[in-house]
Amino acid sequence: MSEREEHRAPVSLSGLSENDPHLLPLAKNPKTVEGVIAVNFVLGTLLTAAFGACYWINAKPWTLGATLGGGLFFFGVGLVAWGKYLMPRGPFVEERHTLANSEADRDAFAAAIVERGGNVMKRRKMLGGILAGGLGIFGVVAMFPVLRSLGPVPKGTLFHTDWRKGSYVVDQTGRRVSAGDLAVGSIVTVFPEGTENTDRGQVVDQTVLIRVSNQKFTTQKGRESWAPLGYVAYSKLCTHLGCPVGLYEQQLQLLVCPCHQSMFNVNNGAVPQFGPAPRPLPQLPLYIDSAGFLRAQADYNQPVGPGFWERA
């Protein structure tokens, strides 16, 4: 067995003689390894330079990534190889000292806190009490402006939409929808007129208008007049987490939410048929005015979208 392969017990770094076998490199052929590392460093340098050139001429983004990544990678491999194969191979050992201090030190520390500090507090109980109480009140009071200024109070905003009695039903471009616009089985996203370009309109008022075939449609109790000529309108906000219920499965007459796959039965009051949504999509009562335009009879009769504590 050569000197290189001989067994080496871990030694301490300090007091090691210069020709200790622990300080030799791990590599059996250091010259070759050195050459390989040199190649790595040269490649790293070339690619890094190429990165600069690519940046200078504003080349395609992938060339930037490839040259930068390749350059860093070769530098990294070279450095790791240098550390692993050409530096002192060890293994070296370091003593681990107990973290805990002596009993006397611990006692002195505890005494400083418990006795010296505790005695001060015990003697001036009233002062400590007032200070703690005062700072406590300050802490609570300081929270008020911080919290209160962050946003408005919800009030009724979650309960109502901008649909009003007589609101014209318009599509995303603001065009009013009239009775002849949709074929049976068609769907369009609609808004109350005037809100189609507003954030709130898109978030709260968004409604899907579907023209259903009257034979398969089950009218819900109390909603007999809500869907004239098969035009049925549901809130587009999923009752699970408020995603837009954007997928319409025409064959099965289902509205599907792409976020968490809740399915609502269009023909039966948008009752959730499957998935995590707990409630039907609220239905918007519609009527057709004398000019043939679709209009809302009133706002939704319940809050739209996901559940919250104040919702009845």
Next chain:
Amino acid sequence: MSEITATNKRARRKAEGRYGKVGKALNELDDRLGVAKGGRTFMDKIFPDHWSFMLGEIVLYSFVILMVTGVFLTFYFIPSSAIVTYHGAYLPLDGQKVTQAFSSTVNISFAVRGGLLMRQMHHWACDIFVGAMVVHMARVFFTGAFRKPRELNWNIGVTLLTLAITNGFLGYSLPDDLVSGTGIRIAYSIVLSIPFVGTYLAFFIFGGNFPGTSTIPRFYILHCLIVPLIIIGLVGAHLFLLVRQKHTQFPGEGRTEKNVVGSPMFPVFMAKTTGFLFIVGGFTALLSAFAQINPIWQFGPYDASRISYAVQPDWYMGFLDGALRIWPSWSFHSFGHTIPFEVLVPALILPGIIFTLAAAWPIIERLYTKDNEIHHLLDRPSDRPKRTAAGVSVLAFVTMLFIASSTDVIANFFHISLNTVLWLMRVTTILVPIIVYPITYKICKEMQAVHGAGKRKTPNIVSRTVEGEYVATPTPAYQDDRGHDLEATAVPTFIEVEPEEPNEGGVRTVDR
């Protein structure tokens, strides 16, 4: 002539001291700061060599990449919901009304030189950051590195994981594209679901009803300053504790509870770890060069009434998304109030339980084993079958939730009904962790019984006797593999055996 030069050189060296200019500079430094002793100790600090100790380095270095690329992005990103008309390099969007956040992100991708690379590196580094964190955490868990005295560092780690996930979500929300906007919408609804205070909390966090114009500026300052500051502080504390308590190490030749065996900080570890920083950076850059991530110009700007199909959040949010998908629609409506359990449980209570369990594990394990010893030598996972099985079981549960976040894609890919997939996921998410526990336990037990498991195979010497019989004699284990078995003394006794009471001959004592 040459003699004079030599004398001069020698004279100069003598004047400069034994270690030349560097030595002089170090002396000056020591005069002022007194760093010589501590510095030497630090240079001599020993790092144990094991591939699994590099996982934490991946986390650290991807964090470095995140900071560098993140600073670059802040130069060009405008955190504003103000509406502008896009006129830029990406023609399909030309003339569209979009928010400044969206248009500046598209500009970073198309107009800023190197911008797309920086954006993609930032996103990839984040996915690697959280991923390496989870793997590092698993290593620490399965080898028992969290035991006394390192419980505090374990808890810092768990906190860092939650902060990393939070900051990932905040950053993902900033470009205001269709996908991230939907993400914020879901987050808003989740806050809304908290009983009593949910609506107020949502209004205060997001500055009013969804979407509002405060979300992006607020998320920006949280994402770029506040959460990173906390992360930097905790990473500092994590590393300080690591230096203070010194590394753990696997049992082996010459390794005891009272020492650390490995390579010194300088120059060996420094070379290797700097090289590794470059490798992680290089890997991230290559990934960003060839693998597209988050092409927001394809998603388009956020419009609350539009949505896209089969869009998944970043992988580390997947388990929450999956939980939201498979949890049943149990909602509480009564007494004029609603408690949306269908959101509250999977989105808040479930992750709360998982992370609390993780944070409390060192205490839970100590209550069970009564083991209050200091441990610096690591466990082989198979030597702690119950802990290993418990960890694998929880990982299996979270993995099932993660898979459940793609129910629609699975249904589409295998052409089975969505309902079937959903029910399958509901059942398997509960069953798989239960099945995985005993299997892992059994595998660990078997591995304990296999002689030489986890060690390199040594050759057998086969010899033929005079009678013609062949005899195989195993050669001893390799030097480095010796002593890998745990010392029996470090293992606590689980079952306390009562000392046998001296029994008088023929007399039976009965307690009443």
